[in-house]
Amino acid sequence: xxxxxxxxxxxxxxxxxxxxxxxxxxxxxxxxxxxxxxxxxxxxxxxxxxxxxxxxxxxxxxxxxxxxxxxxxxxxxxxxxxxxxxxxxxxxxxxxxxxxxxxxxxxxxxxxxxxxxxxxxxxxxxxxxxxxxxxxxxxxxxxxxxxxxxxxxxxxxxxxxxxxxxxxxxxxxxxxxxxxxxxxxxxxxxxxxxxxxxxxxxxxxxxxxxxxxxxxxxxxxxxxxxxxxxxxxxxxxxxxxxxxxxxxxxxxxxxxxxxxxxxxxxxxxxxxxxxxxxxxxxxxxxxxxxxxxxxxxxxxxxxxxxxxxxxxxxxxxxxxxxxxxxxxxxxxxxxxxxxxxxxxxxxxxxxxxxxxxxxxxxxxxxxxxxxxxxxxxxxxxxxxxxxxxxxxxxxxxxxxxxxxxxxxxxxxxxxxxxxxxxxxxxxxxxx
Numbered sequence: 001x002x003x004x005x006x007x008x009x010x011x012x013x014x015x016x017x018x019x020x021x022x023x024x025x026x027x028x029x030x031x032x033x034x035x036x037x038x039x040x041x042x043x044x045x046x047x048x049x050x051x052x053x054x055x056x057x058x059x060x061x062x063x064x065x066x067x068x069x070x071x072x073x074x075x076x077x078x079x080x081x082x083x084x085x086x087x088x089x090x091x092x093x094x095x096x097x098x099x100x101x102x103x104x105x106x107x108x109x110x111x112x113x114x115x116x117x118x119x120x121x122x123x124x125x126x127x128x129x130x131x132x133x134x135x136x137x138x139x140x141x142x143x144x145x146x147x148x149x150x151x152x153x154x155x156x157x158x159x160x161x162x163x164x165x166x167x168x169x170x171x172x173x174x175x176x177x178x179x180x181x182x183x184x185x186x187x188x189x190x191x192x193x194x195x196x197x198x199x200x201x202x203x204x205x206x207x208x209x210x211x212x213x214x215x216x217x218x219x220x221x222x223x224x225x226x227x228x229x230x231x232x233x234x235x236x237x238x239x240x241x242x243x244x245x246x247x248x249x250x251x252x253x254x255x256x257x258x259x260x261x262x263x264x265x266x267x268x269x270x271x272x273x274x275x276x277x278x279x280x281x282x283x284x285x286x287x288x289x290x291x292x293x294x295x296x297x298x299x300x301x302x303x304x305x306x307x308x309x310x311x312x313x314x315x316x317x318x319x320x321x322x323x324x325x326x327x328x329x330x331x332x333x334x335x336x337x338x339x340x341x342x343x344x345x346x347x348x349x350x351x352x353x354x355x356x357x358x359x360x361x362x363x364x365x366x367x368x369x370x371x372x373x374x375x376x377x378x379x380x381x382x383x384x385x386x387x388x389x390x391x392x393x394x395x396x397x398x399x400x401x402x403x404x405x406x407x408x409x410x411x412x413x414x415x416x417x418x419x420x421x422x423x424x425x426x427x428x429x430x431x
Contacts, residue, residue, distance in 0.1 A: 041390030054080025061317035096174035097132035098161040132160035169198035188253030193260035210368030214380035226411035256419025260311035298323035325362035
């Protein structure tokens, strides 16, 4: 079933923009099997995404419980372009508030991480507890009978904007919406991929942040795209961590918002059509060797033979297991043509030294300079340049078929990308 053609009246779109279009946008008649390039380049569309997607009916990843382990710990991060603060209160409950004083809109937390007894605004000394409630406003009663706040001013009416918070297996998500379903219902069947990996208390190993000169959607599509993995990534195909000839599968939730796929190294099933195709791929290079093959040695710590699992939730979260490298990726829009990707590498609290060292070594496969993932960011930037101003052209998304279900569970499919655009159009009122 395809999305019907629909129009977006540009005159009705509000928000800052560097240029405006005077003609309505029309989604291609083919629906979710096409993605018009103006969706990646139009600043008016980008402004609407902030409201309808990131501040809409979605759960957004904000961090790990392990990042705020003690009362008073906080972490600043983003949901879309909005700065938010994750806190651990005195009773050890978790809270997420907008990083903006209720008085004059000043930013409260400037550090990425910290430990405090209260959230304090440096501008006029308004103080908030770790739940986001206003506890003190400087000179609220004035001096010598003059000034101060009105007599009917109530501290309880001027707290920080609070978000709904939910956790799963040590991951913390937040939402601006009072209507979106509970987190685990929202995740559906894809939650099992989270539970598979995050089965013990976590330990943070490090961070990496990269600026990608591409629209956030170009990157969001990438880890949903199981089709590209063994074509683009020479390391995967050549050294056998993930190949199309190996046992693999893909799982989407009922609504198609989230997806994960997996591959089991060492389970090659040779066939004539695979051999014919792989012979023409740049990403299968039998002449390439590693001086130190130690990075390929991995422990099957989950006992199921899965060498790679990539899990993506709509609109901005990725959880990966690449051999023994474990990490979350948080996608943060930074404008219509830029985005940040924040990598958080972790292990488990009971890891032995050898496993921790293996995770650190294999961390070189991922991240901004990773031997695998460096190519993903490069391709996203190449796409953004090739799309130019987006005034013409569209993606063709029919690998595996033309419907939301066609393609089944094979990795040789763009089913997960079609489902992304289906949900995107629903949220953006384009369907």
